[in-house]
Amino acid sequence: MTPSLTRSLLAERHRPTLESATRALRERGHFSAFSDNPRDYPREAGAAAFEALTQRRFDLDQPGTDAWVGGEVSPYGIPLGISYPHPDPEVLLPAMRAALPAWRDAGPEARALVCAEILARLADRTAELAHAVMHTTGQGYAMALQAGGPNALDRGLEAVAAALEAQTAHPAQAEWTRPRGRHEPLRIASTFTPVPRGVALLVGCRTFPTWNGYPGLFASLATGNPVLVKPHPRAVLPLALTVATARRVLAEAGFDPQLVALAAEGENEYSARALAVRDEVRIVDYTGSSAFGDWLEENAGQARVFTEKSGVNTVLVDSTDHYGGLLPNLAFSLSLFSGQMCTTPQNLLIPREGIETDQGHRSFDQVVADLAAAVEALLGDERRAASLLGAVAEPGVLSRLASAGETGEVALASREFAHPEFPEGRVRTPLLVRLDARQPDAERTLLAEWFGPVAFAVAVDSTAEALALLRRTLRERGALTVLGHTTSKEVEAALVEVCLDERAQLSLNLTGGVHVNQTAAFADYHGTGGNPAGNAALVDGAFVATRFHWAQVRRPA
């Protein structure tokens, strides 16, 4: 049977996008293949499509399904009532392995084109995906659409482009001719084939299942590896939609749909632990807690393990020439998705003597009060606040909020916020706690991750002390982001030095529409892979180059 998606059709559709994407990777300027303007997507149709998925089985026609599992409840209060296939790995994994050779033999360009088609089909379902992300993660609709849809698709495309570049870094055939003086030259003709490592396991996370999942998924698939997707048990739907879309496209393109499969897990099954150490599994991508990330790095020795774990993100405030921009920018970063981003700042280090600003000297107390006021101003409009904050994904965040309030003096209390649309939603505003670095227990507080809407305004003796605390935090706990505010070239240089030494990503003096917790595909790296917050960066050369090997065949020419 001729596949309906022929190679030439795919090439016509996607080659220009792939070319633009690989160029963007090399130039690192602005590039996006997918609009992230919510108005470009039909919200009502998306809601209807989402509704149609709920209260039923999500069938993927996978081999070896031995149970139907699922118990997602939207952080906005709605049980989704969807059940997903739970696999018998003894059946599913061999089926996935069997799909590998044809996918490998298709070559890097064909794989990239198929991946691009999967991304395009997912883009067609953006509004539906947005609802799925919203009602599993708790993100507000606009954010769920942007971060869960187009921004995630761009990160996926970035991985596809990087994988294509790595696999076409040199020709697939080459001739080697070595002169030998009066003798005939030696001649060898070689073929070079990128060969995949084996089955890749994607262990999805709760809060950003697509944005954090797509890079690994598409990097593995584009380099020839079948991908088994094990979503977080309370954020299955976005990845189930992804798997369904990928399987359909693969089949239409004439490939075995078993190349991408879903492994939903039962309540308290923790199936990733068993799957990650299976011999078939040769790649693991993981986003989540440091505890399990460390376990994977130590125990899944048969696989390459790519982790994004937890860290402690720091803001160092030394001085600013745009105080009026610093405050709303930071308030936004603390409030967005109620601080449930791995990139949200936690520790705000501020000299106890205050800081110099374009509005004159500001005391420590004043800065804290101004920041609290900026958060309140940002969240003053109820509809906007609801969209910005989203809902709290994990109930554990609520108890963490309560404990955090006891670590110091509350500068801004976390409020329970009545969502205008979903009265059952768990919505909380950010908590800002004042701490003094001299307090005996401050260190223990500041070197822990308080995932959720928790920030500490920390009085430090000096910028030098702040730099030392930053260095220690990065070394011991790692971070996805560091933000510095300073007008001093010396302090800036010292901040850069610390971040290079400890391998952390640094943003400086953000006072406008760019926020420390957001990165752009093709331009910005997410993480470095070089500090304790994770061993992988999205998307650098190491993220793709280690997913395949070169197999060379030499023949006399």
Added chain:
Amino acid sequence: MTPSLTRSLLAERHRPTLESATRALRERGHFSAFSDNPRDYPREAGAAAFEALTQRRFDLDQPGTDAWVGGEVSPYGIPLGISYPHPDPEVLLPAMRAALPAWRDAGPEARALVCAEILARLADRTAELAHAVMHTTGQGYAMALQAGGPNALDRGLEAVAAALEAQTAHPAQAEWTRPRGRHEPLRIASTFTPVPRGVALLVGCRTFPTWNGYPGLFASLATGNPVLVKPHPRAVLPLALTVATARRVLAEAGFDPQLVALAAEGENEYSARALAVRDEVRIVDYTGSSAFGDWLEENAGQARVFTEKSGVNTVLVDSTDHYGGLLPNLAFSLSLFSGQMCTTPQNLLIPREGIETDQGHRSFDQVVADLAAAVEALLGDERRAASLLGAVAEPGVLSRLASAGETGEVALASREFAHPEFPEGRVRTPLLVRLDARQPDAERTLLAEWFGPVAFAVAVDSTAEALALLRRTLRERGALTVLGHTTSKEVEAALVEVCLDERAQLSLNLTGGVHVNQTAAFADYHGTGGNPAGNAALVDGAFVATRFHWAQVRRPA
């Protein structure tokens, strides 16, 4: 003090070489920056330089030297009498760490230029290095010169070029401008700095200290990591010369010589075990036994570990259209350095019904007899044989030879060979043993590595059985090389399929001057990194991309 090796001087000397090298990597044709014709190097002067190093201390002026150790005895019978600095890691490692920031800040091009100068200085010492390699590894002089000198330098240059490419895959600065309709566009200016992982540990091997050592050494150094070189205790001198040369060049170029240091070990100290798990050590490169390689992969979790371990190399003989070329080609591969290469074939799988050749049908017995005769013919000339065979490095090889002879019927006995120049040398000719795959213990024999001059001519029921045995060998033991001889397109396709599936490098129908145990830098990959013989390939993208991270600094533009 102005360094005597200025950046512009280095650029003038080496930029053209680096450009040629990076182009060669992308094209994978023939390229070599260093002549490997022994006549281009002054043997007598090299011998004199080597002599001058013996019977004394090899001082490197390293901090933290707490003892002088060394007990090298040439496999040709000469004790070298050299002692080397043994480090106190508590002193040496902090000194190396302290050298890192300036080296990192120098940037990728400056590092590549300094590495190129180190390679050029080593090239100036080729004849001296050749003697050092010969009298530590046991290689014959010509091979020690070629493989230990220019071919190793080419592999080092290949690593430098690959590292430079990876670190300059995109600009060091970029601007990101995101349009926002009627609003001002968002603008961010970013800098991207490749930052090293930390101290790299090179664990050298006995038989090819430079050839197997230079790729890791130069890949790490070129990506900004200080390198601690822990040579095999009986093959220190080649790497000590390398370290001395590197330190001198670094100092002349204005960098801290502690960036490259030697860690010689005492007898039975096994210091690699302690060094590899130290927190400062973030990269380990290792060539040697599977036992310790596996240990490193499992235990040095704080580091990226690159291994080349042992494997079982197979030759599958199905048919040939150049029987007269097959025999001497294979005889050479078995004899070169008396089989002490990680790439030497071990199991020769031949259908028991015999094979079709351009000289008509040849029975199994005939093929084995013809091969034995080809080996004897190759080694008929005493001087040539001495140069080709070299000496046996490890006494353990001799007992292994004896055991191997008991596994089956000896088709060609290993002879003790009186070296014309070094009567004390341990020189042995290859042993060829006939085995039948049906023998009950054949499997145990064939799935073990018999490092040294040991080959098994194995009668198999059919080519299909040979392919199955090859697949099993690759899966369970791995291999650096596979060689196939066939005139059948179907058998060739099946061989390719097995090697792609099991991620092994394949050579086909070698009957001339190219041998399966030799690979050329820039054109050929050495290993794939994807089977149990090791997790690294020389030199692919993964070999360099995982040695550094990208640190980005974002500022409003």
